[in-house]
Amino acid sequence: AQKITQTQPGMFVQEKEAVTLDCTYDTSDQSYGLFWYKQPSSGEMIFLIYQGSYDEQNATEGRYSLNFQKARKSANLVISASQLGDSAMYFCAMREREYGNKLVFGAGTILRVKS
Amino acid sequence: DGGITQSPKYLFRKEGQNVTLSCEQNLNHDAMYWYRQDPGQGLRLIYYSQIVNDFQKGDIAEGYSVSREKKESFPLTVTSAQKNPTAFYLCASSPGGGITRETQYFGPGTRLLVL
Numbered sequence: 001a002q003k004i005t006q007t008q009p010g011m012f013v014q015e016k017e018a019v020t021l022d023c024t025y026d027t028s029d030q031s032y033g034l035f036w037y038k039q040p041s042s043g044e045m046i047f048l049i050y051q052g053s054y055d056e057q058n059a060t061e062g063r064y065s066l067n068f069q070k071a072r073k074s075a076n077l078v079i080s081a082s083q084l085g086d087s088a089m090y091f092c093a094m095r096e097r098e099y100g101n102k103l104v105f106g107a108g109t110i111l112r113v114k115s
Numbered sequence: 116d117g118g119i120t121q122s123p124k125y126l127f128r129k130e131g132q133n134v135t136l137s138c139e140q141n142l143n144h145d146a147m148y149w150y151r152q153d154p155g156q157g158l159r160l161i162y163y164s165q166i167v168n169d170f171q172k173g174d175i176a177e178g179y180s181v182s183r184e185k186k187e188s189f190p191l192t193v194t195s196a197q198k199n200p201t202a203f204y205l206c207a208s209s210p211g212g213g214i215t216r217e218t219q220y221f222g223p224g225t226r227l228l229v230l
Binding site: 004033035037042043044045046047050052091093095101102103105106107108 | 155222
């Protein structure tokens with residue numbers, strides 16, 4: 001079974017608008033972490049934001065925030081005030097305490113920001 | 116500047132040839148990782164190392180080998196046993212310790228093509 005599911009292969013958003021990228025996950029571990037990475041066309045993976053399973057508050061980093069719904073096992077990334085430079089592939093990933101340092105990635109969502 | 120370097124940026128492999136991808140980090144991280152990315156897909160873990168002189172197989176280790184003789188270096192060899200090596204290869208590192216909050220940081224990647 002897929003551990004990380006990103007159901008949106010591609011998304012469009014108008015510049016300056018907000019956009020939500022979906023991520024659902026599957027784990028029986030009580031202690032886990034969720035990560036979002038951005039991959040521009042250059043290929044490098046850029047870390048954006050982290051949410052721990054025990055964190056009570058939703059994570060925020062500048063224009064990025066995470067809508068964490070633990071009971072639904074979802075960790076959606078919200079990008080506010082989209083910019084043209086936000087056009088990239090976005091990956092959701094999970095680390096489970098049971099599996100140490102291993103990260104499991106979803107298939108990704110391509111985001112295109114329109115001017 | 117601290118970071119992760121990968122070389123070469125592009126690599127061409129002939130049939131039956133072994134090739135080695137370089138990964139160096141100056142972040143003083145204990146843990147290092149190799150991932151493979153196929154077009155339109157997420158990252159899959161090939162090998163990882165949590166400490167010098169020790170490494171473990173990831174999900175798709177067949178046809179690959181690694182060594183970890185120095186803390187800063189984690190080279191990946193793609194052997195002739197890997198029948199479909201064309202992919203984008205990403206190296207990552209993290210501080211080590213295995214806590215769920217620990218973030219992996221990535222290099223710029225190497226694109227491997229078969230002639």
